[in-house]
Amino acid sequence: MRIIRKSWTDPGLLLATLPLTAIMAFFFLIPLVMTALLSFQGTQYYRLIWTWSSDTWVDVFTHWHYWSIIIRTLTMALICVVLCVLISLPVSYAMVHRVRSLENHITILIVFAFLTDAVLKTFGWVLFLDRTGVMNGALSALGFGPQATDILFTPVATMLGMVYNLLPYTIFCIYLSMKRIDRDLMLAAYDAGASRFRTFWEITLPLARPGIFAGAILVFVLALGVFLEPKVMGGGTSPMAAELIRQTFETRVNWPLGAALTLVIIVIGTATLAVAGLAAHRATKAAAESTE
Amino acid sequence: MTHPKKHLTDRRSVLRGGAAALGAAALGGIASRAHAATDMRYMCWEGYDKPSILDPFEAANDANVAVDLITDSAGGFAKLAAGGYRDFDVVSSDSPWIARMGPAGICDYLDDAEFADVYDDFYPQFRAPFAPLQYEGQTTGLPTRWGWVGPTVNTNFDKVETWASYDPCFDPAYRDKICVLDWGDWPIMPMALHAGIDPYQELGDAELKEIRMVLRALFKNTRALVGDLSVAQKGLMDGSFRALIGGGSYCTSALRKDGQDHILSIVPEPKNGLKQGIIWMEATGILKDTDNPELSKKLVKHMVSPDVAVELAWTEATCNLVPSQAAEAKFTDEQKSALQMDYMWEAWEKSHFHSVAPNIDDMLAIFQEELAASN
Numbered sequence: 001m002r003i004i005r006k007s008w009t010d011p012g013l014l015l016a017t018l019p020l021t022a023i024m025a026f027f028f029l030i031p032l033v034m035t036a037l038l039s040f041q042g043t044q045y046y047r048l049i050w051t052w053s054s055d056t057w058v059d060v061f062t063h064w065h066y067w068s069i070i071i072r073t074l075t076m077a078l079i080c081v082v083l084c085v086l087i088s089l090p091v092s093y094a095m096v097h098r099v100r101s102l103e104n105h106i107t108i109l110i111v112f113a114f115l116t117d118a119v120l121k122t123f124g125w126v127l128f129l130d131r132t133g134v135m136n137g138a139l140s141a142l143g144f145g146p147q148a149t150d151i152l153f154t155p156v157a158t159m160l161g162m163v164y165n166l167l168p169y170t171i172f173c174i175y176l177s178m179k180r181i182d183r184d185l186m187l188a189a190y191d192a193g194a195s196r197f198r199t200f201w202e203i204t205l206p207l208a209r210p211g212i213f214a215g216a217i218l219v220f221v222l223a224l225g226v227f228l229e230p231k232v233m234g235g236g237t238s239p240m241a242a243e244l245i246r247q248t249f250e251t252r253v254n255w256p257l258g259a260a261l262t263l264v265i266i267v268i269g270t271a272t273l274a275v276a277g278l279a280a281h282r283a284t285k286a287a288a289e290s291t292e
Numbered sequence: 293m294t295h296p297k298k299h300l301t302d303r304r305s306v307l308r309g310g311a312a313a314l315g316a317a318a319l320g321g322i323a324s325r326a327h328a329a330t331d332m333r334y335m336c337w338e339g340y341d342k343p344s345i346l347d348p349f350e351a352a353n354d355a356n357v358a359v360d361l362i363t364d365s366a367g368g369f370a371k372l373a374a375g376g377y378r379d380f381d382v383v384s385s386d387s388p389w390i391a392r393m394g395p396a397g398i399c400d401y402l403d404d405a406e407f408a409d410v411y412d413d414f415y416p417q418f419r420a421p422f423a424p425l426q427y428e429g430q431t432t433g434l435p436t437r438w439g440w441v442g443p444t445v446n447t448n449f450d451k452v453e454t455w456a457s458y459d460p461c462f463d464p465a466y467r468d469k470i471c472v473l474d475w476g477d478w479p480i481m482p483m484a485l486h487a488g489i490d491p492y493q494e495l496g497d498a499e500l501k502e503i504r505m506v507l508r509a510l511f512k513n514t515r516a517l518v519g520d521l522s523v524a525q526k527g528l529m530d531g532s533f534r535a536l537i538g539g540g541s542y543c544t545s546a547l548r549k550d551g552q553d554h555i556l557s558i559v560p561e562p563k564n565g566l567k568q569g570i571i572w573m574e575a576t577g578i579l580k581d582t583d584n585p586e587l588s589k590k591l592v593k594h595m596v597s598p599d600v601a602v603e604l605a606w607t608e609a610t611c612n613l614v615p616s617q618a619a620e621a622k623f624t625d626e627q628k629s630a631l632q633m634d635y636m637w638e639a640w641e642k643s644h645f646h647s648v649a650p651n652i653d654d655m656l657a658i659f660q661e662e663l664a665a666s667n
Contacts, residue, residue: 063661065660065661065665068664126523130532131530132532231519232523235515235517235518236474236517236518236663237511237663239663250366251364251366252656252657252660253370
């Protein structure tokens, strides 16, 4: 099959993408522009005052705590991405190569967990991790003392919840990517004397890279906006960006500030993705050149 | 001057237009129609929408009341302030927000004389002119439920006397054992009072700095900032939270309703001449330019009538006091105990009435900053 590369100026392509472009423009760009406009307005007596002022942006850039929360969010999101990828790689590899007979069962289980309401799962974790919860009860029965673990309402619990809720995204992306790898390539590597690890490192991992990137991007974007995990499992004392924005909109009723913080998160998220995308593109290009 | 609102297209006007068009079409071929019930929209907290409360009103007045539940007072206010008030007839929310709605042009002012019979049924503390709901002598809404904000404690773990002040919040012995309710300004006000500052007065930089310090100290002992009542109550029951701060009787009565008499909400003793408790109240107001002014007044009167007051006090999620003195005799002893009715006037005497604090935005910003810096 021959893949025909089309220019973005191709009239047929433009026409085909027109409906999606129109939908995106209407439901994404216009609200985004309105959010940007909102950030230049003011509030008085908890009501929006239509004026033009940069006070909100001055507020954003002169208050360290907004940035500390944003940095915490970015850090947590990046750690979450790394953990999700590290966990998903062996799981996906095992699903494709080691437990193929159970592949469908595992897939169904993951889908089932994925489709279960996040609120339900998150509150379930509270009952599990609580000082008087299931985990401590089990550890106590094994002789580890009455409160062997105390991670509920800590950033560790937040991370646990984030990884648990977002893991299916990386598992499925990497699994699909690995499943498409030609098994003959791996067999050839084994025939050439490569160990399992070297085969994984030099064949499987590079060829699974698109899935890893796709999963990582999905998890990163979703992790930037997590709300339930830091609030419910983290105990709210280490707020992340979504909670900061909620507090600003709802509790402080400061919509311009909430809009400005939303834009900051969007810009930082987009910039991070652009840098990651560029790095991935260069890595792929370098790998392709080295094999030529 | 023409009211700017008259130029706006809103849901009601669209519905009116649609209804008129349909009506005109119907006149062409149909001679008569059954009488249609009046549609109303009611924004309220959970509990106000109980079928046992709204069904009798709907039946008596041939009305359909569509309910839109509030999840937080500020959010409800913001929704109405953003233009949503055009779509609603009646609103029940926290009293400082209802009080704001009159001067903000969201709610109609009420004529106290029209509600004289209702006020007669109230405890003297809530009778007209009722200052917390007044602005320049005009009243916005009627009080519907109330309670107090003070430490909520489990007496299986702590003596009530321990919480005669907020000192344990800052005691290293209580590190990681305090739960702060994430309910807007409720946890801030008691802490300001503990610091010797009346948060309901205009505050200067020095006072705001003091509030910052006390919140910083509070967060050192805070295990969790919880918005969800069930998580807070569970922690209190199993002892992982030794006190809930910023919740008060709202957190208590549903547990006491289930027989957990060892759960109490109390008000600390006055400190440095300042009362340490907060009286919170919910109120019900009529939205500006409602299509159904008379029916809206009827709904407000219905919500504060003695029989409905008992229903409103005793809901699935929370149980709270009501301003209706006439309702008191209708409560059973068990209900009175769950509501801590024997303590309510002591709590009242030891408390400030929660109202619009002049520096609330500063205090909320400080709360947000100190929370961000706490971990």
